[in-house]
Amino acid sequence: xxxxxxxxxxxxxxxxxxxxxxxxxxxxxxxxxxxxxxxxxxxxxxxxxxxxxxxxxxxxxxxxxxxxxxxxxxxxxxxxxxxxxxxxxxxxxxxxxxxxxxxxxxxxxxxxxxxxxxxxxxxxxxxxxxxxxxxxxxxxxxxxxxxxxxxxxxxxxxxxxxxxxxxxxxxxxxxxxxxxxxxxxxxxxxxxxxxxxxxxxxxxxxxxxxxxxxxxxxxxxxxxxxxxxxxxxxxxxxxxxxxxxxxxxxxxxxxxxxxxxxxxxxxxxxxxxxxxxxxxxxxxxxxxxxxxxxxxxxxxxxxxxxxxxxxxxxxxxxxxxxxxxxxxxxxxxxxxxxxxxxxxxxxxxxxxxxxxxxxxxxxxxxxxxxxxxxxxxxxxxxxxxxxxxxxxxxxxxxxxxxxxxxxxxxxxxxxxxxxxxxxxxxxxxxxxxxxxxxxxxxxxxxxxxxxxxxxxxxxxxxxxxxxxxxxxxxxxxxxxxxxxxxxxxxxxxxxxxxxxxxxxx
Numbered sequence: 001x002x003x004x005x006x007x008x009x010x011x012x013x014x015x016x017x018x019x020x021x022x023x024x025x026x027x028x029x030x031x032x033x034x035x036x037x038x039x040x041x042x043x044x045x046x047x048x049x050x051x052x053x054x055x056x057x058x059x060x061x062x063x064x065x066x067x068x069x070x071x072x073x074x075x076x077x078x079x080x081x082x083x084x085x086x087x088x089x090x091x092x093x094x095x096x097x098x099x100x101x102x103x104x105x106x107x108x109x110x111x112x113x114x115x116x117x118x119x120x121x122x123x124x125x126x127x128x129x130x131x132x133x134x135x136x137x138x139x140x141x142x143x144x145x146x147x148x149x150x151x152x153x154x155x156x157x158x159x160x161x162x163x164x165x166x167x168x169x170x171x172x173x174x175x176x177x178x179x180x181x182x183x184x185x186x187x188x189x190x191x192x193x194x195x196x197x198x199x200x201x202x203x204x205x206x207x208x209x210x211x212x213x214x215x216x217x218x219x220x221x222x223x224x225x226x227x228x229x230x231x232x233x234x235x236x237x238x239x240x241x242x243x244x245x246x247x248x249x250x251x252x253x254x255x256x257x258x259x260x261x262x263x264x265x266x267x268x269x270x271x272x273x274x275x276x277x278x279x280x281x282x283x284x285x286x287x288x289x290x291x292x293x294x295x296x297x298x299x300x301x302x303x304x305x306x307x308x309x310x311x312x313x314x315x316x317x318x319x320x321x322x323x324x325x326x327x328x329x330x331x332x333x334x335x336x337x338x339x340x341x342x343x344x345x346x347x348x349x350x351x352x353x354x355x356x357x358x359x360x361x362x363x364x365x366x367x368x369x370x371x372x373x374x375x376x377x378x379x380x381x382x383x384x385x386x387x388x389x390x391x392x393x394x395x396x397x398x399x400x401x402x403x404x405x406x407x408x409x410x411x412x413x414x415x416x417x418x419x420x421x422x423x424x425x426x427x428x429x430x431x432x433x434x435x436x437x438x439x440x441x442x443x444x445x446x447x448x449x450x451x452x453x454x455x456x457x458x459x460x461x462x463x464x465x466x467x468x469x470x471x472x473x474x475x476x477x478x479x480x481x482x483x484x485x486x487x488x489x490x491x492x493x494x495x496x497x498x499x500x501x502x503x504x505x
Contacts, residue, residue: 002067005190006126007068007147012183014148015120015155016077019176020119021046022159024112026169027084029351030235030505031092031496033488036481041108049113053120053282054208060121061128067191070125070410071445074184077115081177085170087111089502096496123148165232225503226322231314239321239503247292247318251505252488253495255292255323262324264294267417268387268426270451271458274415275350275385276302277440280428286348286377288337288365289355290315293325300329304350308332309340332470338364341373349379353386361388363478366401370475384431385410389487393421394466397483398429402465404473414465415458424490428458429465 025034026040032038050290060069091110095103109284123144131140163172219227226238226245237248240259264270272295276282282303287296290310300306308330310316316332319325333340337355351374355362364370366386374384384405390397393416402412409431418425430436442459445452473480495504 002190003130005187006130007144009074009183009187010123010126010144011147011151012179012503013074013119014151016151016176016180017046017050017116017119018152018155019159019163019172020081020112020116022156022164023169023173023176024108026235027088027111027173028092028107030237030248031492032095032100032107033252033364033492034250035484035488036505037101037104037485041105042112043111044105045108045117048109049116050120053117053122053123056117057121057124058477061124062305065125065128067129067187070122070129071184071191072186073118073121073125074180077118078177078180078184080115080118080181081173084111084173088390090407092505096493099106100485100492102227103406107119108286121504125410161232164230168230169235220351221503223501223503227318229314229318231312233312233314236312236314236318237504238318239499241499241503245322246504247301247315247316247323248504251492251495253504255319257292257294257323262294262297264298266294266426267454267458268428269294269298269426271386271415271417271426272352272385272454273298273399273431273451274428274438274442274459275383277438277442277455278436279349280439283349283379284346285350285352286346287330288333288340288353290319290325290330290349290355292323293319293330294323295352295354296330297325299350306330307348308344309337310334311336337362338373341370341377344377346377347379347382348377351378351380351382351384356386361472361480361484363480364475366476366480367473367478368404368407371405375408381434382432383436386429386431387426388429389424389491390418391422391424391487391490393418393427393463395483395487396470397480398427399465399467399470400480400483401429403467403470405429406467407472409433411436412464413462414466416461416463417454417458424487424494 015112021042025038028038063279091107095107098106126144127137127141130144131137145210159172167175219225224240228235228237234250239246241247243259244265245257245259246253257263258265280301283305284301285304285306287306287308290296290308296306296308306329310332311334313334316334320327337353353365355365371384378384386401388397388401393414398414402414405412410433411431413430413436415430416425417426417427438459442455443452444456447453
């Protein structure tokens, strides 16, 4: 019976390790963004914590392995997970000032290092308890590590494919903690440690009650949090502040509109409207990245037939429900943008890439190979428009993207928005085989806050980016994640200062 229980305990321990690692992306992602650095930090902390756990656990097991001590390891890990809602906010606030790359690493270590280290100690204890003699150590170790790995595989599939989208991050973290406590209590009962179970339960009951109460963030209309949802791809929030509605994806702002009229407050949306002065008449438009639907609505209402590619169905649901997008304004395809371009044979007059946030630029959409694919889906006089966020008009990202575009398109123009020019803000890059010029003049307006002024400002300040010496991005070599780090850091600092009550994360 004890051998069967040990196998079950090791299986649950292995499953918990992978569940915690995947949950870490959703615990930290809304604050830092889900980037290459976040994944690297979590993998580093997981492997380091397990290594330390193996080393310490092996030595402790040699000094005196017992089922009771093994169960205490699970109790410690489970209790830590129940404490995460209490620990998360102060840890994030303390680490924010040290820079994104190191902040992600330190926060990952502080929040997930302790439970992962305790779970790393489980296998050496279990091997010591289960091996009857030296002749069975190899087989015992192999069997238990196999069980642990199978648990990790199952947890990875279940957590990523089903549990996070349908159960939610906070509830799932709480559930993993409770399962670890349950397995530990079961082991103590097998050891006839009922009195110990009672004492531990008495101590942990308030903690579990707190964890359950804090296990799911709910809408708070008084604060302006209209909804918070977990999808297979991100955490999505709808926030209303001062008659302004925001769609926030993994802690980054993707749509800003008037909460009643749904008129966009994002300058780049109005700058994209310049395209209606560049082309002779509306035609077929492909929008990669739907967001709240502001761009789709803008062009649909001017007579364009809009196809939109959005990888996350929950984004589409929110765009329809909370941002006034009518289903007739865009035909939405739920798949990756590059996959759609590869599979579709339709040609477009205009392709708009609007899938870039501050935390993570989909690198596979901005390579020479991807732009060659885009060009093959444009009509002979078609235009590619790319919305990006950069730190200044002449950011390395702007120049490198332009150098990459120049490999496939003859004419490149940048339409800047940030003022002054060295601050963070959006730019729209236009690429075409023919010259980019207006066929209709943009009306004049003295109102600096109007959408017409924003179009005039961007067009009047248009420039050809400096591409001399700028690296060309390819599928094989693409350092865009490194460049995006500093942009992400500034953008998130501004966002956290604005939503100082934590509404954005």
